[in-house]
Amino acid sequence: MKPFGFFHLRGIGGQIAALVLASTVALHLVVTIAFLVSRPDRAETPPDGAHQLTDAALLLGSAEPAERPRLIADLARAFPKLGIEMFAPGTAEVVEGSDNQHLRGMRRHLGRGYKVVRLAPHGSAHRVGVELPDGSMIAGRVEGGGPRPWFWGAPWLMTLMTAFICVTVLGLWAARALAAPLSSFARAAENFSLDGGAEPLPERGPEEIRSVARALNRMHERIAGLMSDRTRMLAAISHDLRTPITRLRLRAEFIEDEGNRKRMLMDLDQMRSMLESVLSLLRNDRKIEAVTLVDIASTLQLVADQFGDMGHVVHYVGPVSATAAARPDDLHRGVTNLVENAVRFGAEVTLRLDISGSRLVIDVEDDGPGISDARKQEMLEPFVRGDDARTMDESTGFGLGLSIARAIALAHGGELSLHDREPHGLIVRMQLPVLQAPRLAA
Known part of the structure; x- marks a missing residue:
């Protein structure tokens, strides 16, 4: 392993490490900016009403008691929105337990000889009282002095939100970087073919x-x-x-x-x-037959007639016409193989067609001895025959009919399965999609 190979930016590990580092730097930048903007170490500048009330308290506190009524009248004319008024000691209705940064800022500006309290609101306006050194109190309306939510604008909240965003972006990127190629690998395995029609996997990413x-x-x-x-x-x-x-x-x-x-x-x-x-069975390099609209009912009727001409009893049961997208020659070949197997072991064969929703079901039923449940899956493999005899004559096959038919069904995007027929016999069921996007090869 190369030294510091983990930080190679072309690899997944290096890209994740770089993204974590960038997220950490971004997080610190956001926290620094939030600190510089909010400056919790610096007293918050009080609003204009608080400034005016602070200046008025300092002026009245330094004036003689006899001059205060005239000064209050002058202040009321100068600051009409302040609504300044004078209270005798102990007559103001103080709201206990309420404090905010504006009140603390006013206390720092006024000094020790003054006491700043919140008074009962008058309508929708917030009222703040300042107790002068001699015990008398003045009050005024201070806009924007209400307490803000404890969580609003706090640096820790911005830190938490930024960390959450960074972790979310990192998780989404990592999930996409890993899941997208795996999905393409799965699609490539599903569309694997030997005719060269499948596109190669794109060689991009980490x-x-x-x-x-x-x-x-x-x-x-x-x-x-x-x-x-x-x-x-x-x-x-x-x-x-x-x-x-x-x-x-x-x-x-x-x-x-x-x-x-x-x-x-x-x-x-x-x-x-x-x-x-x-x-x-092994013609995998042949040109794939084009998919076209095929009258499945006519194809099954044609197969039944062909075997009837050879002296076999083959019946077709189903609709007169049923159109679906398929490869006509392959479908004819697959059904022919199934009927050949059926007439080899049974005296009477029924070709049955049924359309159920988006699926087209072809059943080939015979009245032969059937196949045990233990061997049904095995019989779909190549070169597996229904009889256990080692010798072959004109009535035996090579064990390829079912496997070829199954390959054709899979190439059409369908499936082939074996079922028991009552009272005896076998049903070979080929299910095909009516509107399909067939795979290139089985």
């Missing part, structure tokens, strides 16, 4: 996030390359095997023993079918 994005993009490229190489290898093997299989089939026609000739031809046909089925 260094750790960019490293993860680069690693995931490289992993996607390696997986796509491996799957492409696998498909090309299988295609080459299939091409190379088709020629000797064809030659063997031609030579088998000249076998004189009828029984051996039929068994040889059956084995060669199974080998060719197996190659076609495996390639059908």
Whole structure:
């Protein structure tokens, strides 16, 4: 680990440390400005009424008692809004227990010989009394002298609010810096495809996030390359095997023993079918078929008619027309695989179509032996067959029909599941969205 690597600004740790440092500096600046503006160490300047009342008290306190009535009359004319008046000692109604910064400021200006008290208000005006050194009292109206809320304008409150804002900004930034890339990773994993249609992850953000994005993009490229190489290898093997299989089939026609000739031809046909089925499952590098509006009911009716022409009993039950967005060839292929499995194990098959809200449900029902609950999920995997026999004949498959149909359902944004049919049999249910945004590949 590099020394002080934590403070590297391209990483998440460095960015969080820088944001914490900036928040701390901003907090101290706000506290300093609040202190300089409020200056709790300095006496608050009293309002104009308090100034006038303080000057009047000093003037009357230094005057002779006989001159005070004339001075009060002159002060009333000079300061009409002050409403100054004289009280005899002990006659003023003092409000106990009320104090504020204005009263304390007046006391500091007047000195020890004077006593400043709050009087009962007269209407909506606040009245302040000043007791002169000889015990008499003058009173006047002082605007703005009411007590302010104890919490308003306090430096500690500004500090708390600034700290709250800084912590909130830090939390939101950290949540976005971590959650946004994780969401993009989840979307990329959900839209993972091998056809090159998915956009690579954007390599932006802190260094750790960019490293993860680069690693995931490289992993996607390696997986796509491996799957492409696998498909090309299988295609080459299939091409190379088709020629000797064809030659063997031609030579088998000249076998004189009828029984051996039929068994040889059956084995060669199974080998060719197996190659076609495996390639059908692994064609991941093919061009993705475009999504278009498809009449699902007509497709199911067509599949039922095709199997009916081959001598199987296949019925279609559902609406005459039902349109949805789908890939027509893939859908036809998936339903055909399901019906092939059904006619292999059952004597009568029913294709059922139902539209429930925004979901389109296709049921393929047969009257065969069914599948136990313990094996239902296993049967959806490739190369898993319904019978436990190790040998194959014309009535057995390769265990790819259900897996191919499931891949097609997933590619359409739907799902495929297996259910029991009463009194016996199996229901293969393919659910597709009516209005869908299908994924690029299963």
